[in-house]
Amino acid sequence: xxxxxxxxxNPVIEAMRSGRKVYELxxxxxxxxxxxxxxxxxxxxxQVPITFVPRHVLDKRVKGKHQGVxxxxxxxxxxxxxxxxxxxxxxxxxxxxxxxxxxxxxxNLGSILRTADASGVHGxxxxxxxAVGLTATVAKTSVGAIEYVPVVQxxxxxxxxxxxxxxxxxxxxxxADATDDYRxxxxxxxxxxxxGNEGTGVSRLVQETCDWNVxxxxxxxxxxxxxxxxxxxxxxxxxxxxxPLGG
Numbered sequence: 001x002x003x004x005x006x007x008x009x010n011p012v013i014e015a016m017r018s019g020r021k022v023y024e025l026x027x028x029x030x031x032x033x034x035x036x037x038x039x040x041x042x043x044x045x046x047q048v049p050i051t052f053v054p055r056h057v058l059d060k061r062v063k064g065k066h067q068g069v070x071x072x073x074x075x076x077x078x079x080x081x082x083x084x085x086x087x088x089x090x091x092x093x094x095x096x097x098x099x100x101x102x103x104x105x106x107x108n109l110g111s112i113l114r115t116a117d118a119s120g121v122h123g124x125x126x127x128x129x130x131a132v133g134l135t136a137t138v139a140k141t142s143v144g145a146i147e148y149v150p151v152v153q154x155x156x157x158x159x160x161x162x163x164x165x166x167x168x169x170x171x172x173x174x175x176a177d178a179t180d181d182y183r184x185x186x187x188x189x190x191x192x193x194x195x196g197n198e199g200t201g202v203s204r205l206v207q208e209t210c211d212w213n214v215x216x217x218x219x220x221x222x223x224x225x226x227x228x229x230x231x232x233x234x235x236x237x238x239x240x241x242x243x244p245l246g247g
Contacts, residue, residue, distance in 0.1 A: 004075045006139045007066035009035060014144025016042040021074035024048070028055040028068030039069065064137065076134045079150035081163065084123030087150060088190075091122070095169055096238060097192040099125045101157055101206050103227060105198055106132045110141025111228035112195075117145035119235040120242070125152045125160060125192075161209045164192050173202050173210035174230060182214040182234055187241025195231045 003023055006012060016022055025043055027036060029052050043050055048071075058066050088095040098121050103109055109132050116124055132138065133153070139146045154160045161171045172185065173194040185191070194210055196202035207213060216230055225233075 002075055003072045004136070005062060006071050006073055006136050007062050007064055007069065008140040008143075009039075009067045009069050010143045011139045011146070012069050012071045013038065013042055014147045015071060015073055015139075016046055016048065018147035019046075020147060022046055022048045022071050023074070024072045025050045026058060026061070026070040027052050028058055029053065030055050031068040035068075062136070064140065076146070076151075078134075078153045079123060081125075081152055081154075081160070083150050084125075084152060085167070087122040091120075093120070093122070093242070094188065095190040095192075096120060096122050096242075097125060097164070097169070098123075098231065098235065099157060099161065099171075099192050099194045100127075100131065101194055101202050102127060102131045102197040102200075103195065104130075104132055105227070106135050106137040107141045108132075108198065108226070108228040109134075110138040110143075110146070112231050113138070113142040113149050113151075114145040115228070115232040115235055116149045117142075119232075119239040121149065121235060123150040123152060125154060125157070127157050128153045128155055157203075158205050158209045161192070161194070161206065165211065171210045173207050173213040174215070174234065175202055175207060175213045176215055176224065178213035178215040180212060180214045182216050182237055185214060185234070185237055185241070187238040191238060193231070193234050193238070195227055195234075198227050 025048050027050055058070050062070055084097055098116055165171055169190040169192050171192045194202055
């Protein structure tokens, strides 16, 4: 039986709440009583077996800050492009996707998932090769958002962008030498935002496949923003234009 490990209080709780199969839950004996009660309440709904162990046992089992909570769960099920369009249709909204071109840092992917969930993104598209996938670090950094934002893995990003365009989705890349300010984006149309690799940005072929490219203006001395920060700004620009104040 294939399993994967997720760590941290919020990621584990959200995994249980989302209905993801949890095979085993290891909890530190030193965990606060209130946290233990919450885990037991959520675990009871799925009849998840909970084992209490000394904290040092968890330290040996996993790397990273587990917060006294480790779960062994069913591996994440990647979505399909059709699933993403179905989410948009269910919400009665124009498709809103984020495409990550060879993003490598799991913390960046986790942060993007968290903001994607908050800003109404219908799904994220990542490549199968030369890029980070859905790992325990991604799950923890996303603070549980990984359970709610569909993620598609594709073999070829450029070909996928062409398919999106054939399905009437505008594809917008992000490059430093673009001529359009990101604030000119039309948030009410079907759109896919493309974010590049942390070091090299959007690849040439992917950039050429985009309908157009935008840049984020900066007044400081640093030449670029962190990938997850840049992506968050773009996502919330779309959110700002799609929903009125308070929406």
